[in-house]
Amino acid sequence: MPCERRAGNARRHGPAGIARPTPSCPTQTSRGMRPRRILPLLGVGLVLPLDAFAQTVHTLPPDSGDTAWMLTATMLVLLMTIPGLALFYGGMVRAKNLLSVLMQCFAITALVTVLWMLYGYSLAFSSAGMHAGTFNLHSIVGGLDRALLAGLTPASRYQTVPESVFVMFQLTFAIITPALIVGAFAERMKFSAMLWFSALWFTLAYLPMAHMVWGGPGSLLGDLGVIDFAGGTVVHINAGIAGLVACLVIGKRRGWPHTPMPPHNMGYTVIGASLLWLGWFGFNAGSAVAANGSAGMAMLVTQIATAAAAIGWTAAEWIAHRRASVLGIVSGAVAGLVAVTPAAGTCGPGGALVLGLVAGTVCFFTATRLKYRLGYDDALDVFGVHAIAGIVGALLTGPLAAPALGGFGTVESLGGQLWIQAKGVAFTIAWSAVLSWAILKLIDRTLGLRVNTEQEQMGLDLAEHEERAYNLS
Amino acid sequence: MKWITAVIKPFTLDDVREALAEAGVQGMTVTEVKGFGRQHGHTELYRGAEYVVDFLPKLKIEVAVADEHADQVIEAITAAARTGKVGDGKIFVSALEQVIRIRTQEVDSDAL
Numbered sequence: 182m183p184c185e186r187r188a189g190n191a192r193r194h195g196p197a198g199i200a201r202p203t204p205s206c207p208t209q210t211s212r213g214m215r216p217r218r219i220l221p222l223l224g225v226g227l228v229l230p231l232d233a234f235a236q237t238v239h240t241l242p243p244d245s246g247d248t249a250w251m252l253t254a255t256m257l258v259l260l261m262t263i264p265g266l267a268l269f270y271g272g273m274v275r276a277k278n279l280l281s282v283l284m285q286c287f288a289i290t291a292l293v294t295v296l297w298m299l300y301g302y303s304l305a306f307s308s309a310g311m312h313a314g315t316f317n318l319h320s321i322v323g324g325l326d327r328a329l330l331a332g333l334t335p336a337s338r339y340q341t342v343p344e345s346v347f348v349m350f351q352l353t354f355a356i357i358t359p360a361l362i363v364g365a366f367a368e369r370m371k372f373s374a375m376l377w378f379s380a381l382w383f384t385l386a387y388l389p390m391a392h393m394v395w396g397g398p399g400s401l402l403g404d405l406g407v408i409d410f411a412g413g414t415v416v417h418i419n420a421g422i423a424g425l426v427a428c429l430v431i432g433k434r435r436g437w438p439h440t441p442m443p444p445h446n447m448g449y450t451v452i453g454a455s456l457l458w459l460g461w462f463g464f465n466a467g468s469a470v471a472a473n474g475s476a477g478m479a480m481l482v483t484q485i486a487t488a489a490a491a492i493g494w495t496a497a498e499w500i501a502h503r504r505a506s507v508l509g510i511v512s513g514a515v516a517g518l519v520a521v522t523p524a525a526g527t528c529g530p531g532g533a534l535v536l537g538l539v540a541g542t543v544c545f546f547t548a549t550r551l552k553y554r555l556g557y558d559d560a561l562d563v564f565g566v567h568a569i570a571g572i573v574g575a576l577l578t579g580p581l582a583a584p585a586l587g588g589f590g591t592v593e594s595l596g597g598q599l600w601i602q603a604k605g606v607a608f609t610i611a612w613s614a615v616l617s618w619a620i621l622k623l624i625d626r627t628l629g630l631r632v633n634t635e636q637e638q639m640g641l642d643l644a645e646h647e648e649r650a651y652n653l654s
Numbered sequence: 655m656k657w658i659t660a661v662i663k664p665f666t667l668d669d670v671r672e673a674l675a676e677a678g679v680q681g682m683t684v685t686e687v688k689g690f691g692r693q694h695g696h697t698e699l700y701r702g703a704e705y706v707v708d709f710l711p712k713l714k715i716e717v718a719v720a721d722e723h724a725d726q727v728i729e730a731i732t733a734a735a736r737t738g739k740v741g742d743g744k745i746f747v748s749a750l751e752q753v754i755r756i757r758t759q760e761v762d763s764d765a766l
Contacts, residue, residue: 443698506700552702553702553703
């Protein structure tokens with residue numbers, strides 16, 4: 182099934198010709214060419230009919246270097262969720278809720294893996310029925326022809342790597358996205374409700390979103406020309422908006438904001454943030470799906486943007502509060518990682534520096550001021566950091582892809598691409614908000630979202646899991 | 655007999671214990687406590703959420719001594735625990751009616 186093997190190409194060279202060169206580029210003759218020289222040629226490939234795409238993909242030889250890198254990158258992205266995100270979040274909650282957060286991240290990892298195998302990969306990446314420039318049902322969601330991973334063999338290939346590796350790599354993205362939302366409703370959601378929410382949200386919100394951006398020619402946002410290299414819209418805005426909706430629907434934690442709820446173990450949070458930083462190289466550089474110059478540049482700009490955002494947040498905090506805090510610098514780093522995610526394939530080092538500084542500074546204000554001003558209890562700032570940095574990153578990705586601003590994309594009209602990006606952002610916000618709200622309301626009406634007051638005060642570790650994190654005596 | 659309770663800064667414990675040993679004290683009880691006096695707490699700030707921490711960690715030392723021994727013990731504690739800054743702590747002295755050693759059932763000065 183040739184079409185399936187090249188599903189998701191839009192991620193690297195969308196119809197607007199904005200993304201980046203990869204070994205799958207039909208017109209690329211040798212690897213390691215400079216991106217600028219290849220990119221104009223990409224436009225030619227983009228108007229080829231599907232069959233031509235399929236044939237060219239088949240002519241790509243398997244590459245052990247690419248495969249080795251993608252195996253590694255996949256493990257790095259898994260490391261982001263367990264234990265990276267789990268510890269990052271776990272350290273920020275109170276001691277009585279540590280296990281509940283670790284459990285939620287771990288359980289989502291297991292749950293999403295099974296759903297991915299059953300139907301998730303197919304709904305996200307099947308390209309059956311898709312045609313470039315044609316809007317139909319499959320512009321929004323893939324078919325079920327690859328359900329149960331039908332047709333997958335050791336010989337199946339995606340570009341230059343085994344398709345099994347691509348399935349695994351994309352799975353790790355599908356895992357971390359619902360896990361990110363955990364931070365918004367931490368310390369008060371029922372475990373059973375969390376499982377239902379994660380399964381439904383993954384199915385109804387994540388899978389179509391991944392398909393619309395990465396599904397290849399014929400996908401809604403791919404055809405629109407939205408640049409999203411590694412998942413700024415699909416992962417971060419999607420999860421960040423879901424987090425905001427979730428904390429609004431489920432309500433504040435008892436006592437917030439008057440009762441102190443300081444992080445119980447900042448050490449865990451720093452370890453978690455450091456693992457996120459490390460794992461993000463798999464996320465961003467791995468999104469090249471090759472061990473090539475694009476992957477190397479993605480890694481470099483990821484590092485630069487992250488460092489700049491850590492500095493941006495810390496500087497803002499130093500000026501505003503006369504202190505540079507540990508939670509501040511690691512939060513800034515995460516904001517930078519989020520912001521550079523959509524841009525990692527197209528922005529240059531200078532662009533990454535600007536992107537990071539802007540994201541770190543903006544997120545400092547949204548996470549420390551906006552939340553208290555508006556009064557929503559987004560416990561661990563999923564909206565304030567992920568959605569906001571995701572939006573800043575997605576918007577700036579447009580102009581920063583332009584060679585005029587040091588980017589490596591083919592963007593010529595800065596404003597034009599900014600507008601396309603804005604449309605992608607607005608669509609993602611609306612998509613995630615509506616679906617998240619509907620799913621949460623459904624669960625609230627049936628199962629109930631929230632533990633009772635007594636359980637909340639006892640802590641979810643004992644109330645939900647009958648265990649405690651610390652048995653010190 | 656006197657019952658001497660001293661609340662001190664935690665890091666002075668080793669010095670106080672040595673000073674008390676030199677003053678002939680043969681046993682003591684140490685408890686980790688929290689509280690505040692003139693030294694106020696501090697503030698903590700996490701992503702814009704400011705918490706005022708009123709209670710500071712201190713150590714409480716309890717010693718039972720003979721009447722004639724009390725002044726010497728009080729001086730020893732004062733000398734060892736004093737830094738000259740706010741928050742050095744306090745010593746409370748009260749009368750002690752009876753002491754019994756459980757193992758031998760000795761009482762009062764024999765039990766000290």
